[in-house]
Amino acid sequence: MFRYFCSDDCIENNSVSVTGGDARHLKTILRAQEGDIISVVTDSNEYKARIEAINKDDIVCSLIEEIQRNNESKINITLCQGIPKQTKMETIIQQNVELGVKSFIPLITERTVVKLNDKDREQKKLDRWQKIAKESAKQSKRNIIPQVEEITSVKELVERLKQEDAEIIVPYELEDMKILKDVLKEPKNNYYIIIGPEGGFDIKEIEMFKEIGAHIVTLGKRILRTETAGVVAATVVMYACDEMV
Template structure:
């Protein structure tokens, strides 16, 4: 069953109906999927509430559906995990956002570090990229039937990230020169509620950046004996955490 996200104010629980008026969703339902009145879809409010609905009326501007069943979504992890990702080159960020959304990330924050080759020239370019990244997160959230859409933050400077680390129960930075401190060991017998993953760009982090993280509530970790690419490291770390907390791998 196809899944769509709508704003909470578009859901009338008392009268059991929902209005879909996002133009891309209206077009997708009517023109791409060619759904008709009487067919069923899933609606999610982005806050872990989902509805089985039946299409009642379709127009060029909106689609009205009736609520058949309402239930809580049980697709989100019980630990909040945010990714701070060194800005990579080309379309690598697209892949990072898509895969991390599938794996259950809460928020993705692109960051500028000393070794970042990629640059966002101005505010207009940033807004354009952010709009693209938000669409990728939305599409991935629909596909994997998330109960919420991950937040894609605007570009942060490295010092801004340092200031935020104290907000987390655990903040880890993947570092190629770390040999002993493994992520798996950090997660044993721990009840973390909020975790930050910090990943460098293609060239990694400068040593002084790692020291700054470590001096401000962060821990450097190894992800294993092989050096992972920037577009692989984030969702590898996320996968390990999700497995260790029991969110991945089944029961």
């Protein structure tokens, strides 16, 4: 069933108008017809809605039933991802949205190869990544669209994390003693998972994370790609917190 995300104030007189790319997708790709049923997800509720009119610029739907369902995890995971090359970030966001990650922080590190030298290019990347998050949220029946935050440096992230009440997990390929399972013996409500780019973290960055109490951990004997490490770490955290079967 098609899922349309909107804010609570979009609901008026028990109806909602689907606009923009969502309306085009319904009309041209799904070939929606009057009478078809879709799902409408607002900030606080989910509804079953019936298409009443298909217009040039929008699709008008009436709300016919409130759906009592919450697919969101009880824990909050923010994935801080060193920006990788090519389109790997899109795959990372897509898969982690499916898992239940709540937000993403694209990270510029010492070894980040990708250069975003102007604001226009940076904003285009952010818009693209947010679109991927939205599409994945629809596919995986999320109740929210995870937020892709502004691109951040390691120094800026460290300053932010000093103010956070959260477990900070940093998988590191040169760590061979502390395992992630040990960190998760007493599950918490809030986690930051920090993943380096293709070249990993510089030792100075690891020391910065240690200074704010981050857990530097190994994910096993084999070296994982940057696009794999976040998925593995998030999955282990979800499982330890009883969020996966």
